[in-house]
Amino acid sequence: MSVIQIEKVSRWYGNVVAVNDVTMTIGPGVTGLLGPNGAGKSTLITMMAGFLPPSVGAVTLDGVPVWRNEKAYSAIGLVPETEAVYDVLTGSAFVQANASLHGLDAPGAAAAAAIAVVAMEDAAERRISTYSKGMKQRIKMAAALVHEPSVLLLDEPFNGMDPRQRLHLMELLRKMGSDGRTVLFSSHILEEVQQVATHIEVVVSGRHAASGDYRAIRTLMTDRPMLYRLRSSDNRRLASALIADPSTAGADLDTAAVQIRVVDFERFSRLVPSLARDLGIRLLEVSPTDESLESVFSYLVGRR
Incomplete structure (x- = not known):
């Protein structure tokens, strides 16, 4: 059971404040991270994954900072919003490369298992350049899952997926959450967040705006009929x-x-x-x- 703790975190780029004094806890289950474009969602996810340090505050996994922490990296899987794939590779080679980077003893077998989880076996030996955007999203998911992380972070994972692919991903996220993994994803497809996430964190203009399930958040709005x-x-x-x-x-x-x-x-x-x-x-x-x-x-x- 892994828990990510964000404590009074701010992150700025020059004079631009991307995240401002955010505190939240992400535990086992499925959490939806909501906010308009430019709200700071991607910055938060990148800090949770350990690829970006906070300017102020701390991001920890089970009480240990994730920045420059090799053990934390091995427990986290990241599906970034950007393509982050090599088009000249086949899907299988791409996932195997990630398995090798994690130092797995049998990268081929681990890659095959992860590809099966995202139902990409039929396209595994095709070059990624031939994939649709939805297929690229799924092969990124396989790469993130290849080392069986206890934490999975996904930035806009539903982008480019057709309805069948979305349903498959929704079922997969639900299963991972029910299995006790810590899953956080951002999405602008609000209906799917509502159906998948058991907990919601809302970020607006870099600040933490609300936390809870959507009905609990709505109940707090006593000033609006x-x-x-x-x-x-x-x-x-x-x-x-x-x-x-x-x-x-x-x-x-x-x-x-x-x-x-x-x-x-x-x-x-x-x-x-x-x-x-x-x-x-x-x-x-x-x-x-x-x-x-x-x-x-x-x-x-x-x-x-």
Whole structure:
């Protein structure tokens, strides 16, 4: 069970601050790292992998700094956002080269096993120059897994993958997390983060903006109304009764449903069933319309 600890870390390039006083803990399971372009995600991942030192603060793996720590490197697998492959090599040769760099006793067997994990056996003997972007992502994944690291760091791993490849990677990340590995990945494909990650870290403008699962983060946003969609046997009467209560801040009504802006969720959750019962209205649907990770992320970005 490996744990990465980032403690009061900042990283700057000249006068440009890429990461500013970030503290977070990445433990076993799957963690999604979210943030807009330029938020500092890649810089954080590079520091976690031990390829870049923090300007201030510490990045440790199980309590030991990762920068210039050979033992830490052997426990970490990195899938960078950049191509980071040699097009003249076959996929098999590329993964074997990484196995040899890690000093594995049987690099060929280790490479074959890692390639099988990412389902690239059929293309293993082709040159990487013939690969699609999604295939290159998968062969990078194999190279990162060849030494069976306890920590896997992936920077935008879903880029360029088709739907089938994405589903395969999602299943693989879930399995690795359930097996006790520490997996962190960044992605702009928010729906997939929502489906795969059990924990989320949000970085905005180089700062740590939020931590938790997306529902817990959304619950903290008490200054922004939650949006709920309701369908019933009498939407107009239900909307009129709901907007008279202080738990709501307004409603939008159309022919199919009513959308309610909720400012006091606990009161609202008690109000709806009792109100429907008292009015003799049958409830057909009560569901949140902005509980997606995208809405959470947009809100956090807007606060900065």
